Amino acid sequence: MPEAILDVQDLSYSFRTYGGEVQAVRGVSFEVMPGEVVGIVGESGCGKSVTAQCALRLNPEPPGFRRGGRMLYKGEDVFAKGERELRRMRGAEIGFVFQDPMTYLNPTMRVGAQVEEVFAGRPGVSRREARSRADEMLALVGISDVARRREQYPHELSGGMKQRVMIAMALVGRPSLIIADEPTTSLDVTIEAQILELLDDLRRKLGTAIVLITHDLGVIAKMCDRVYVMYGGKVVESGGAEDIFYRTAHPYTAGLLGSVARLETDCDEELKAIEGTPPDLFSPPPGCPFAARCDYAMRVCRESPSPEYRLEGGHRVSCWLRHEYAEPVELPARCAPEAAV
Amino acid sequence: MSVAEREPLLSVSGLSKHFRMSRTEVLKAVDDVSFDVREGETVGLVGESGCGKSTTGRCIVRLHEPTAGAVRFAGEDVYAPAGSRSADRERKRRLCKGMQMVFQNPYSSLNPRMTVKDIVGEGFALVGRLGQKERDERIVELLRTVGLGAEHMSRFPHEFSGGQRQRIGIARALSVDPRFIVCDEPISALDVSIQAQVINMLKRLQAERGLTYLFVAHDLSVVKYISDRVIVMYLGTVVEQAGASELYRSPLHPYTRALFSAIPEADPRVARGRARIPLKGEIPSPVNPRDECRFADRCPIAEPVCRSRRPPLRDMGGGHRVACHLA
Numbered sequence: 073m074p075e076a077i078l079d080v081q082d083l084s085y086s087f088r089t090y091g092g093e094v095q096a097v098r099g100v101s102f103e104v105m106p107g108e109v110v111g112i113v114g115e116s117g118c119g120k121s122v123t124a125q126c127a128l129r130l131n132p133e134p135p136g137f138r139r140g141g142r143m144l145y146k147g148e149d150v151f152a153k154g155e156r157e158l159r160r161m162r163g164a165e166i167g168f169v170f171q172d173p174m175t176y177l178n179p180t181m182r183v184g185a186q187v188e189e190v191f192a193g194r195p196g197v198s199r200r201e202a203r204s205r206a207d208e209m210l211a212l213v214g215i216s217d218v219a220r221r222r223e224q225y226p227h228e229l230s231g232g233m234k235q236r237v238m239i240a241m242a243l244v245g246r247p248s249l250i251i252a253d254e255p256t257t258s259l260d261v262t263i264e265a266q267i268l269e270l271l272d273d274l275r276r277k278l279g280t281a282i283v284l285i286t287h288d289l290g291v292i293a294k295m296c297d298r299v300y301v302m303y304g305g306k307v308v309e310s311g312g313a314e315d316i317f318y319r320t321a322h323p324y325t326a327g328l329l330g331s332v333a334r335l336e337t338d339c340d341e342e343l344k345a346i347e348g349t350p351p352d353l354f355s356p357p358p359g360c361p362f363a364a365r366c367d368y369a370m371r372v373c374r375e376s377p378s379p380e381y382r383l384e385g386g387h388r389v390s391c392w393l394r395h396e397y398a399e400p401v402e403l404p405a406r407c408a409p410e411a412a413v
Numbered sequence: 414m415s416v417a418e419r420e421p422l423l424s425v426s427g428l429s430k431h432f433r434m435s436r437t438e439v440l441k442a443v444d445d446v447s448f449d450v451r452e453g454e455t456v457g458l459v460g461e462s463g464c465g466k467s468t469t470g471r472c473i474v475r476l477h478e479p480t481a482g483a484v485r486f487a488g489e490d491v492y493a494p495a496g497s498r499s500a501d502r503e504r505k506r507r508l509c510k511g512m513q514m515v516f517q518n519p520y521s522s523l524n525p526r527m528t529v530k531d532i533v534g535e536g537f538a539l540v541g542r543l544g545q546k547e548r549d550e551r552i553v554e555l556l557r558t559v560g561l562g563a564e565h566m567s568r569f570p571h572e573f574s575g576g577q578r579q580r581i582g583i584a585r586a587l588s589v590d591p592r593f594i595v596c597d598e599p600i601s602a603l604d605v606s607i608q609a610q611v612i613n614m615l616k617r618l619q620a621e622r623g624l625t626y627l628f629v630a631h632d633l634s635v636v637k638y639i640s641d642r643v644i645v646m647y648l649g650t651v652v653e654q655a656g657a658s659e660l661y662r663s664p665l666h667p668y669t670r671a672l673f674s675a676i677p678e679a680d681p682r683v684a685r686g687r688a689r690i691p692l693k694g695e696i697p698s699p700v701n702p703r704d705e706c707r708f709a710d711r712c713p714i715a716e717p718v719c720r721s722r723r724p725p726l727r728d729m730g731g732g733h734r735v736a737c738h739l740a
Contacts, residue, residue, distance in 0.1 A: 335637060
């Protein structure tokens with residue numbers, strides 16, 4: 073079995089604030105294999121972005137700090153690396169695509185120069201080479217008329233164009249891993265589809281692994297090989313995309329799937345909203361983070377965290393309902409359509 | 414049935430809103446848009462950013478003065494010259510009681526310096542003088558309707574989550590007991606599990622109070638779920654309108670088809686099995702548009718006729734209308 077590119081083991085990460093310690097990530101484990109697309113899905117505040125940003129130590133430290141666990145990139149712990157080594161990794165080893173391109177692009181620099189800047193201060197790449205690689209990458213992400221576009225400033229480009237430039241910046245150093253944090257959330261559906269197809273296409277061409285962080289189950293369904301569902305700073309369920317959608321094992325995942333309106337949802341049928349709000353991470357509940365909103369919660373759920381149960385084919389779930397003494401329940405599952413496999 | 418009852422609750426005809434950018438440039442945000450909304454129904458207004466859907470909603474409730482066209486609400490012309498300033502003020506008062514708006518961003522649409530009680534109670538000035546006690550009772554009742562409670566009255570907006578703030582915005586809209594509410598992207602700033610709570614609440618309120626909604630949104634699945642009829646806009650114009658299930662079953666306009674084929678469906682086999690209709694390029698600028706089909710540059714089936722003149726909105730039967738020369 074090949075070695076994982078990114079191997080996260082029981083990572084806990086917190087922020088010190090005036091109000092106390094925010095335990096944003098509480099014991100998260102996952103891995104990313106070369107060339108695969110891994111989705112991390114969850115709502116705001118579930119810790120998905122904080123976890124991903126740890127890979128390049130992008131969280132501000134302080135107030136952020138690692139409480140426990142490890143995050144290995146190609147076998148080395150990123151928390152053991154110095155600032156210099158991290159700088160070298162950013163862009164060259166791991167590329168990052170952010171949600172809002174307008175805040176992450178420099179408004180005072182021409183876009184071509186921003187893509188080239190990834191090479192600034194790196195040994196072995198001349199200015200001319202940096203320039204030609206930047207142009208090549210801009211063309212690859214579907215920007216037409218590169219010679220003109222590279223001289224433009226971010227405000228002259230549309231939202232979709234800016235996101236393409238961000239992707240070009242993430243890719244130009246030929247990283248082995250791309251972390252895309254809500255890459256299409258600020259875009260319209262037709263542009264979103266274009267960007268997702270672009271990412272998928274680039275993965276096929278370049279063999280780059282992708283971690284896709286999103287709250288949108290539609291994006292997950294379209295793109296991901298494997299999925300981790302996060303809630304309240306923990307991974308509650310993980311598995312292949314089909315496991316998550318068609319053999320849903322955690323009540324939170326089931327709730328999330330039930331609460332999105334889909335095209336075939338009957339208009340007379342009520343959406344299954346999850347009542348209540350996510351847990352307060354200043355003082356997270358001792359048991360399952362979802363217990364307070366869960367229809368099936370038992371006493372044990374509120375008191376102690378569930379162990380991780382292994383189901384078939386790499387599908388895992390942290391839920392007490394899987395315990396042999398628990399009464400079996402039928403989660404509202406979705407049927408897999410027969411056609412189009 | 415009397416004539417007044419058969420007239421639609423809201424009727425928008427030839428509505429245009431142009432913004433002058435410079436001496437030679439005119440941004441046509443909304444250009445000759447007409448539609449009706451009947452009492453008790455929900456009409457969805459969809460399209461991508463910049464298509465003019467929000468501007469249309471804002472023109473209806475008089476947040477923007479339109480450049481041309483007319484809006485009639487409950488038999489009254491919203492923009493006709495009123496004769497005198499006091500008559501205009503009086504009409505505005507009547508309209509405010511009849512139509513309200515729920516805004517997209519629950520963080521910027523509530524005054525951070527006002528308590529929930531003042532925010533929700535502000536509209537009571539329109540209804541008439543109320544005693545302190547009666548006023549408080551009605552505020553608590555409104556808060557209960559939207560799933561909040563009396564304990565929230567003296568709090569400020571920053572103490573609430575996004576979903577709760579949106580509920581406060583809805584309570585404020587309901588305070589004057591309106592017949593019609595423009596919901597401008599009411600859920601797009603909220604988390605998925607909270608979105609369903611708000612959608613369910615809007616549907617329940619409609620059933621209880623016989624409300625009429627204009628639901629402006631870009632999320633096509635949600636619009637299909639909540640709407641009776643759907644209007645699709647592109648670059649300031651209406652390209653297609655039909656009953657919700659009819660439109661999704663058989664879209665006629667090439668833009669509508671492309672839009673629907675791009676919906677990210679939360680189902681891996683459906684999402685991966687479907688072929689997307691690719692669109693060339695991105696939405697062009699609405700500044701100084703030419704007199705042709707606005708979609709012609711990106712349309713996969715465009716023909717010379719599309720560039721010769723703007724296609725009118727034609728009825729294809731059963732209220733399904735489309736603005737395409739080739740449909």
